[in-house]
Structure formats: structure tokens, C-alpha cells
Amino acid sequence: MPCNADNERHWQVIAQGYDLEPGPINLENGYFGRMSREVLAHYQAHVAFINRSNSVHVRQRFEQGENVAIRKLLAQLLDAEPDAVAFTRCASDALQSLIRNYNRLQPGDQVLISDLEYDTVKGAMRWLARYRDVEVIELAHAHPASFESLLQTYRDAFTRYPRLKLMALTYVTHRTGLVMPVEAIATAAREHGVDIILDGAHALGQIEFNLARLGIAFAGFNLHKWIGAPLTLGFIYIAPERLADIDPDMGEFHYPATDVRARTPYSTPNIPALMTLPQVFEEHRALGGAAAKGARMNYLRNLWVSQVRALPGVEVLTSDDPRLYCAITAFKFVGRDQQLMAQRLLEDYNLFTTTRVGAAFGTCIRVTPGLLTSAADINVLVEAITELNTG
Template sequence: MPAPDFHLPFFDAALAGLPAVSAQAPEHDEAFWSAVAALYRTSHATANLENGFWGVMAEPVRQAFMRWTERVNFENTLMIREGWPSAMAAIRQRVAAALGCEPEEIALTRGATESMLALISGYNRLQPGDTVLYADLDYPAMRNAMAWLRERRGVLPVRLEIPEPASRENVLATYADALRQHPRTRLLLLTHLSHSTGLVMPVRELSEMARAAGAEAIVDAAHSWGQLDFDVADLGAPYAAFNLHKWVGAPLGCGCLYIRKGSLAAIDPYFGDRDHPADDVRSRIHTGSPNFAAWLSIPAALQLHQRIGASAKQARLRSLRDHWVQQVRGLPGLEILTPDQPGMAAGITSLRFSGRGSAAENQAIVAALHEQHGVFTVWRNGPARGDVVRVTPAIYTSRAELDRLVAGLRALLN
């Protein structure tokens, strides 16, 4: 059976209806973003500003997913046993092209967490007594895995605290100081875009800093791909993990890991994998049976992502973030956790009411915004100075919905 044909005429028709976006100020081209918003079928009864968990599929992608679900269910193993290897090869090529790397450098996974845990647990260049560094803004599962390396490899895990307020300069200084204090650092966990505060880390400079100190970096890019415009080479790191089901807009259960050519030997085969040769990146992760229809929908999600444009999405999300942040920054009793400095923020930004850093206090703020003002946000922990409320617009979020957040915050502060 030949590989499935990814060409879907109805999908092409939906994308053909999108106008061209303004090249000068894409973030303010409201006609374009209205057309983009029309591709998403979501409830607006509540202003949903919690779009960081996963990304809603646009209707053309959802329809593609349903088509693939029906076909996989109808043809079942006749399709998968014979057609899956060639389908996987084609999907892998498209994902690699979108990331700006070679297909041989990536393996598809069910998400960035699965990818990161495989990379961290499989890293074999650690000796007892070596140091591994991670930060308070890293994702909890990754922080746990770095701490677990004490049991696995006999290393010293060291947690850094990212300064508040953060800036490019003090973030770089924090890591430089840690590397000086811990000369046996051999592994550095970096999060490109923090899930808790939205801080965009200068990962390229930090990766180079680590390399100069004799260490290597593993980059968690779960939130950055699709929210920021970059290629994998821009990270400057030999290992990274990505989601396709957040900001790229694929169905849930789609991600990949990246291992730069020449760096594969530093990651052990996954539980002694023998399904692939030892020099094949796919031997570094074993996912079992994925959601076949979800993975078959990845080309459609990438096509829409590229049609809208990564740079346009980045500009729009930063503009939506700035729209509400500029109205409330400086209000007495309110802390904005992400700086306005260029390159240090994207769409996600978190806030904290001064002196209210506990889980219960932030959960109460989330509940009040939802119940009293019709705005849905989420509580996040991790930052050393206290928990936060995370605000995450999507590309289809309206400025009016963000104004509801501003009004709600003003009312709660008063």
C-alpha cells in the first residue's frame, strides 16, 4: 500500500480564503486576524486566556484530523502495517524542514515532556560528582528529572533562581556566576520560553556559555515553537524538545526531539532499544503506538502555521500581550513577571499580587477573575519568589477580551 496522500482539497480551499498579511505591521492587520480567527470554532462566552495548555485546532486541521481518524478506523491495520513507514518518513521530512534541520536529527514523540525526559535520562556524559544546573522557571517534570540524576548518575543537581524583575543582562549574569561557582557543571537545562512566567531566555548565548565551560545544554522548547519565529540552529544547543500541539496547532499527542548530528552518542538508546540501529535517532525514544490520525494531521497543521507565518504569529501574540500589560503595569500592588525588553517576552505573561505568593492566594485570584469577570486564567507555581497567575492569549483572542482582564484586575486590586 502506498503512503497516504496528504493533499486535502478542502484544506487548500480554506487556506485560499486567507488574505495576505500586511508586511509592515502584521500585528495590527485586523482584517487578516479576523480572517484567521474565523478558522477557529471556540466558545467566547468566557474570555479564555488559558491557551498555554494546548492549542485549539483550526477548523481545517480539525477536519483533516477527523478524516484521518475515519480512515484509520476504517482501514485499520491494513493501512498502518503497510503504509505507516512511508507515511512516517514523509511526516518526519516535513517536521524537520519546518524546524530547519535534517530528518535524521529528529524523532517524533507524543510531546515535549516525553522528549525531554528521554534526553535527560539518557544523557551519559555525567560522572559522579559532576554538577547539573536547572532553574526555578523550568517545567516541573524536567526539574524533577534533573534532581533525579543524583540517583541515576551520582551528580550534584543545583537549582538557580531567575531574578525578578528579569532582564537579559541579569539572566546571563546569573548563569555565568553559577558556572563559575560550579566548575564541574556538565549539563545545563534551559527553557526557551517559560511555561510559568513567559520569560524568553537567551538560550543561544546560554548554550554557548555552557559549551565554553565544558558543559552541554538541553533546551525545552515546548512553548516556543509556533509562538516565536526561529530555527533549531538558533538555539545553539545539541539537544532540544518541541511540541506541535501547542502553538503549531496539531492535535494533542504530537511532538519531537532533536539531537544534532555528531551528538547522538551522548544519549543512550531508550531502554536498550533494538528496533532501530544505534546510530539512528529514533532509537533514543520508544513511543509505542501513537495516535496515528493525530500524527497524520501534522502536515496540515504545519501548512496552516506556515500560511499564517511564524513571524506574523510572533508579532501578533506579543502585541496582544503588550495590549493588556501596558494598561496595568505600574498599578499599585501588581507585579508583572515578564519584562518589556525586546526578545524577552512573547504571548505568555504572568502576574502576581504583591505579597500574595501562595498557591491558595493565586488560585483565589484565578477563581475571582473567572467567576466575577468572565476571564479564564490559570495558577502556576515554580518561581522562587512565589506563585503566579498566567495569562495566555491565542492568535484568535480579541483585544476586547483582554480589556475584560484589565477591568477585572483593576477591580480586584481595588
């Protein structure tokens, strides 16, 4: 198995670099990730330093060069050009900016979302209907999903709705962890003249990808999920040759129209968090990057899914096709109140999970291991699901 994915001792050593608050076993690591003890120390030191130096350092050093160097490091992480990325507070901010400033829509055009998109993205696309006089097409994906069924759903939509110009696509769906076949969908979309805005919030850090190879020109990402950065850090990606298709945000003038940074609101960012990113990126690479993290998360995911999928009262909602899953996987107790069952996981077995709603298949329980999750933790989950299924 690659990257020591099943080597508990290896990952136990890594876990020792993190502080963990006593409490339930956390299987809800999809909300945001932890900073390591070393990253946290750097962040706290930067907070203290900026608090002492205030604008003297920020105006003279950070704005004049440090932020440029950090942006270059971000671009290297993404295998992109520095002029393709700009920092935001989170993926949602980046995606909202891309949606509201996309300038190729005309009244009567159509835009596309599915039931698996993030609610903020759905809301932003529906906003276009009110303010750009476009029609929103909303799809519900067939369940259970397969690579071909997902792709065919979009192929059918491109044929059925010839006025489609723009679509949202979530790389890793936050409800179930389903990994969309982005490259295949992007190829089909391109054949029909449909642009994609990609939600990569959960992909960066656990999936290896190249945006140019995927055929993606517009995307938003988080740095506080699987990369291990402080909260309040994300970024926008716009392929340089497509920059003119996204207007400066609400007439933003602090940067020229030829600068991707004009596509985000100008404000005072979390400077200490940005200053911590070189340490974050170095640590991410030292751990083996997305290849190692993804392999470990997939191992832990498969460890519990393989033992509960066959239970008659349990439905695992995420495919076992290795192209279509990652750390996050959702399930439901058939015919039960999922919120109540999640509460029983917590109260009876000390397992913290979360429920997700909004998909066509209804409410589900989302399970997301993290870097500090052990195989022993997963065994507790398997025991809990098995016993609750019969109880």
C-alpha cells in the same frame, strides 16, 4: 506593525476558521492550542480511515513511506535534517528521554536546573542524582530579570561549579513567559564544557529560531501548543554529530543505534494525528508562521501589560525587554491570594486564567492570549485588573 499584528479584522477572519465553545474568555491558551476547523476535519477523517483500514494501511503504507515524508516536513519546519528529529507524545517525553539517556556523566559530576524549569524536567534531573551519583545544582533567578542578569547568573554558576557537565534550559518559561537568552547562555556554557538540554515546548510556533545558530544540540518540543496540531504530538531533536552522546532508550532495538528514533520508546503512536501534520504545517505557513503568530501574540500581550504595569497594587512579573517576552506573561495582585483573585477574574469578569507556582517570587496569575483572542477581550482583562486592584 509587522504581520498585521494590530489588524483586528485580519485576525477576526482567521478566527472564523475555528470552532469555539461558548463560555469564558479563554486567556489560558498556553496549555494547548486549538486545531482549526479544517485541521480537525482532516484529523477526524484520518481517525475514521485508520479505524476502517487498521493495520493493512499502517503496515503497507504508513510505516513504509508516509511517516518518513511527514518526518521530512517536520525537519523542514525546524530547518533541520530529518535524521535529527523523532516524534514523541510531547515535549516532556522528549526531554525525559534526553536526560535519562545522556551518557557523558560520571559519578561526582554536577547538573544544573533553575526555579523556572518545568517540574517534569526538574524531577528528571533530580533522578540523575539518585541513579547516576551526580550533584544537582539548583538556581533561583533574581527578580525582576534582565537579559544581563539572566546571563550573569549562568556565568557565575559555570565559574562556581567547575564540575558542571549538563544543564536544563527552558526557552520560554511556562510560569511567566520569560524568554531566556538562549544563544548567549549556550555560548557561555560551551566555553565551560557544559551541555544544554533545551525545553522548547512553548517556543516552537511563536518564536523564530535556528537551533544550530543558537548552539543547541539537544531539545524537546510540542506540536500541540503554537503549531496547532492534535494533542499527543511532540518531538525530540538531537544534532546528528551529537547522537552518540544520547544512548538508545532503555536498549531500544527496533531502530539501529545510528538512528535518532532509537532514542524514544518504541510504541504505536497516534497515527491519525501524525497523518494530519502536513495540513497543520501548511496552515501554519499560510498564517505567516512564527513571525506572524508571535507578532500578534506580542501585540496582545503589550496591549494589557502597558495599561496595568503602573498600577500600584499590581506587579507584572515578565520583563518588557522585547528579547525576553512572548505571548505568555504573568502578574500578581500584591499582598493578595492569587488563586482567589484568579477565581474572581472568572466569576466576576468571565475571564479564564490560571495560577502558576514554583518560582522564587511565589504564586502568580498567568495570562496567555491565543489566535482567537481579540483586542476587545484584552480590554476586558485591563478593566478587570484595574477594578480588582482597588476593590
